Amino acid sequence: MYLGVFDIGGTSIKYGIVNLEGKLLFHDSLPTEAHMGGEAVIQKVINISKELIDRWKISGISISSAGQVNSETGMVVYATDNIPRYTGLNITELIQKETHLPVMVENDVNCTALGEYWLGAAKDVDDFICVTIGTGIGGALFLDGKLYTGKGYCAGEIGHITLYPDGRECTCGKNGCFESYASSKALTDLITKAAGNTVPLIQFFKAVKAGDPESLALFELWLNDLTTGLKSIVHLLNPELIVLGGGISAQGDFLLEAIKDSLFPKLMPNHAATLEIMLAKNGNDANLLGAAQNFYMHSTHGGDC
Numbered sequence: 001m002y003l004g005v006f007d008i009g010g011t012s013i014k015y016g017i018v019n020l021e022g023k024l025l026f027h028d029s030l031p032t033e034a035h036m037g038g039e040a041v042i043q044k045v046i047n048i049s050k051e052l053i054d055r056w057k058i059s060g061i062s063i064s065s066a067g068q069v070n071s072e073t074g075m076v077v078y079a080t081d082n083i084p085r086y087t088g089l090n091i092t093e094l095i096q097k098e099t100h101l102p103v104m105v106e107n108d109v110n111c112t113a114l115g116e117y118w119l120g121a122a123k124d125v126d127d128f129i130c131v132t133i134g135t136g137i138g139g140a141l142f143l144d145g146k147l148y149t150g151k152g153y154c155a156g157e158i159g160h161i162t163l164y165p166d167g168r169e170c171t172c173g174k175n176g177c178f179e180s181y182a183s184s185k186a187l188t189d190l191i192t193k194a195a196g197n198t199v200p201l202i203q204f205f206k207a208v209k210a211g212d213p214e215s216l217a218l219f220e221l222w223l224n225d226l227t228t229g230l231k232s233i234v235h236l237l238n239p240e241l242i243v244l245g246g247g248i249s250a251q252g253d254f255l256l257e258a259i260k261d262s263l264f265p266k267l268m269p270n271h272a273a274t275l276e277i278m279l280a281k282n283g284n285d286a287n288l289l290g291a292a293q294n295f296y297m298h299s300t301h302g303g304d305c
Contacts, residue, residue, distance in 0.1 A: 003295055004052040004101075006045055007064040007108060007287040010034050010082035013041070014284065015048055017056050018292040022119045024285055026056075038076070038086035039094075046098045053099060060102040061095060062295035064111035064287035068154040071294070074105040077153050080171060104295045109138035109156065110147050111290030112245050112280065117142060118293040120281040121243045129239045130280070131158065131230070132246035136171070137179035141237070159183070163229055182226035184248045190218055205251055219258075227263040234263075234271050245280035252279065 002025070007014040009032060016027030030048075032041055049061055067079030067086055074092025092103045106114070113130035116122040122130070126145040132138040137159030141148040149155050159179035160172050167176030180186055184201060191199045194214070207215035230242065248255065256279055264272045280286055 002056050002058045003292050004049055004056070004058045004061045005063070005288045005291045006048070006061070007111070007291065008032065008041060008045065008083075009066055009108065013044060013048070014288060015045075015052070016288050017052065017058065018288060020296065022289055022292065024288060027285070027288065032083070034083045037084045038079070038089045041083060041086070042089060042091055042094050045091075046095055049095060049099050049101075053101070058101065060104070060295055060299075061099060062291040063091060063095075063103070063105045064108045064291040065091065065105055066108050068152075068157075069105050069107045070153045071104070071106045071110075071149065074103065102295075104291075104298060106291065106294045107140070107149075107153075108287050109140045110149065111287040111294060112138075113140035113142050113147065113243070113290065114293045114297075115282050115286035115288070115290030116243050116245075116280050119289055120286065121278040122241055125241050127237075127239050128241035128243055129158075129233060129237060130243045130245060131233075133182070133184055133226075133244065133248045134246040135183060135185045137183050137229075138246070139233075143237070158229070158233055161229060161232060163225060178225075178229040182222065182229055184246070186225075187218075187222045187248075190222055194218055201248070205254070209254060223258055223262050227259060227266060230259075230263055231266045234267055234275060238271055238274070240274060240276065242275070242277045243280050244277065245286065249279050 012029045014029040017025045068077040075090045079086035091105045095103045122128045130140040139156040139158035141156045160177045162176050163178045164176040168180040170177035170180045208219045
């Protein structure tokens with residue numbers, strides 16, 4: 001079986017072909033042009049889907065998407081203005097109508113978790129949290145061997161737990177959210193305020209690793225906020241594993257060890273004793289693989305195929 005898989009983000013639409021073994025046989029991307037609105041974005045996906053159908057014998061289409069997604073119906077329950085007029089669109093219906101193939105849709109961070117569970121850091125782990133650190137902070141809860149999405153398909157919004165009551169205004173419209181202090185954007189803002197100009201994160205981390213005192217102080221401030229938020233999540237859910245993804249995870253073992261050194265002393269002993277932290281292994285392919293796994297899991301249990 002071949003699947004057409006997509007990852008719809010605010011900046012780009014990644015897509016490809018995945019087989020039953022999880023091998024990405026082909027992949028490419030194009031700009032989302034999100035400013036054109038949700039329907040125009042989905043029309044792009046439809047156009048690419050038709051091209052894939054002409055080139056490959058695909059049995060279905062599976063999509064990883066930004067926003068809160070009702071995975072049963074394929075409707076976007078809520079999305080920010082990163083993709084205008086995306087909220088309320090039924091992605092499954094729009095694409096099925098044009099392609100006449102089974103279509104499944106899931107939230108992008110949930111797909112990251114599924115990809116890592118299938119062929120990554122969380123393979124064979126039934127209780128873990130996936131945390132993506134980028135412009136915002138995304139979360140996915142994988143509990144008792146399956147995704148936990150909540151009553152309204154929006155569980156795992158850990159970026160919006162309150163870190164500082166009455167703190168900075170967040171993009172969600174509330175104040176003091178975790179991602180306003182611990183995302184890569186928050187770190188960039190912190191550096192810019194201190195330096196008086198924009199410093200690329202790659203350059204900043206070089207300075208941190210070289211032991212620059214000012215850079216180290218800023219890094220420790222950001223790291224403390226990050227691990228304070230993670231502490232609450234660990235104490236609430238007592239997971240076996242945290243999988244860290246997102247752009248900032250490119251800092252590799254340096255970042256991983258710094259997080260461990262900051263987080264574990266904050267945890268109660270039993271929580272620390274049973275917890276492991278790992279970086280996501282599938283990189284930019286995790287969401288495409290997770291979309292495929294979402295389709296295969298549902299097909300195995302009687303879904304359309």
